[in-house]
Amino acid sequence: MLSVTGLRATVGDKEILKGLDLKVGPGEIHAIMGPNGSGKSTLSHVLSGRDGYTVTAGSVLFEGQDLLTLEPEVRAQLGLFLAFQYPVELPGVNNTYFLKAALNSLRKARGEPELDAVSFLRLIKEKLKILHLDDSLLKRAVNAGFSGGEKKRNEIFQMALLEPKLAILDETDSGLDIDALRVVAEGVNALRSPERSMIVVTHYQRLLDYIQPDYVHVLARGRIIRSGGKELALELEEKGYGWIDAELAA
């Protein structure tokens, strides 16, 4: 599904990713953990095609296609989705209208017919039910005036609707209290399927109490320095990230 090899990326003069390797198979959930400044958000942004990053070496293949040469919207059309750490507000743009335009642009790119208003409404009602969300957020402008929890829920709702093959959740747990965290995690779990892979980027282990990963990777100083099963997350929780620094220094 996704194969990242020897990825190096810079922001300005500063190298953030220094030879990162990652392989994600269909239906797998990978957690990427690391201390602040380790390159977690850079990885999410480079994969989704945000401006401001220069890839200096390495490759990213998504279902065999070279992702790095593609525009962000084309990556989305291929089935990539980024749940933002800080979802962006679009004042005046109705959420339903936004979602319909997004979904139809994906469908169009895939050669599928666009959905009319009636079938689209039916579809969103169904998705709301799966995620136990109420429909008040449909009537509001995209993320405008949403609380932190509402914004994150809206991201998961978008993911449910756009049905990506690979979803990257960028610190989805940041800024959430425990109840909001549970709601979001339940949403993510409802969207698990053998065809959908996820990369869960997080600083804390607590999200992984709710979303059980198949693999856990430790990202530090721009590289993955350790990979393992979910027990690795518990080990990190216990020993903290300082332990990695000690190990790297040794």
Added chain:
Amino acid sequence: MTGASAVEDIVKSEYAHGFTTEIESDTLPPGLDEQVVRAISQRKGEPEFMTAQRLKAYRHWLTLREPEWAAVNYPKIDFQAISYYSAPKRPEDAPKSLDEIDPVLLETYNKLGIPIEEQKALAGIAVDAVFDSVSVATTFRSTLAEAGVIFCSISEALRDYPDLVKPYLGSVVPYTDNFYACLNAAVFSDGTFVYVPKGVRCPMELSTYFRINARNTGQFERTLIVAEAGSYVSYLEGCTAPQRDENQLHAAVVELIAMDDAEIKYSTVQNWYPGDERGVGGIYNFVTKRGDCRGARSKISWTQVETGSAITWKYPSCILRGDEAVGEFYSVAVTKGRQQADTGTKMIHLGKNTRSTIVSKGISAGEGQQTYRGLVRIGRRAEGARNHTQCDSLLIGDRCSANTVPYIEVKNPSAKMEHEATTSKISDDQLFYCRSRGLTEEDAVSMIVNGFCKEVFNELPMEFAVEAQKLLSISLEGAVG
């Protein structure tokens, strides 16, 4: 693709409606003197009082100087280089039906996406199509006549209903008002007259499509709408123009009069040629629009979507004379490339418990310059007057500018005034967010801009709102990559 490159392309997008229709024109040679003023009046077969009024205005105009207070820059206009009258050939053979209309003309409308036949069928709109200076097509006259509504060109009105026109023409915007209004009073070519009798709700939206066509010809439209007590009328004005080299002066005057309990809704979508990348060749739009809420509980609403012209100088205003009268101004103005706009409104509260609402949305891209200039004046007698003003500016790129210049004069202590102003930019974050959901940069810009303008679009009649959105998308086309 970056936000910056998106902006480059908005700025470079070509004017989509630029083309010239080849129709022979009966045009006066350039220049202005009393002979020309008389010739215009004569050609239109006007009553004598009108000729006299035109001459009075012309003589006064000679004493006036061009205003320079607006925040716009342009080379000095040579008023002797302008031709003041242009009519399509054979003005006497006015067409009786669409079959009689010059096919080239119909094609022009088709290119603009406003075929008259379809409009008739789909929208039920009566179209008084103004091609250059003389009306060449008027439809739905009989339906309107049954309701007692008069909807015709101002020249026809002066010939057929001089007694009805005389007391109102120039009563809201006198010829002494300002330089351009005075010029218009002397040389106005044609325009529209609407009269809605007492208690009548006009059975359809009235619409005039203006189009500037003859080369190097000033366009001096004159519009007069009178709504008698308890009546209602909604009037739509839309314009596009062909591409050309010379700067074109447009100095229209619009007067609205609403009696007791009457309501006039005046909507404009304006898309005149804005000039090329360097700003050469665009239209100069110096317009005086004013509504007089003469009667108690009368209401006048101005809604405008301004995307064209090289220079816009326009302040649709309301004089709230009657007690409890209501004035509204909803505006979207787009400036891109080298476009300059100094626009806003005036709300003059004279009557008791009068209310006014101002919602102004300015969008600047490229090197566009925009100034909102608004006056809210509460007179001494205007007990309990209220105003709410909201001015929002949206900037695209970092070479454009937006200014807000509100003037507030309150002479009655019971007045309530609210003023809100914001300035924002389309951020790279917003564009990336939309793109990561599969939308192109162009769709993203158009979506954000339409969201920004929503409050104003909501005020437009349905068909016009759709057209306005389309126009905005065309204007910002190639905004992106």
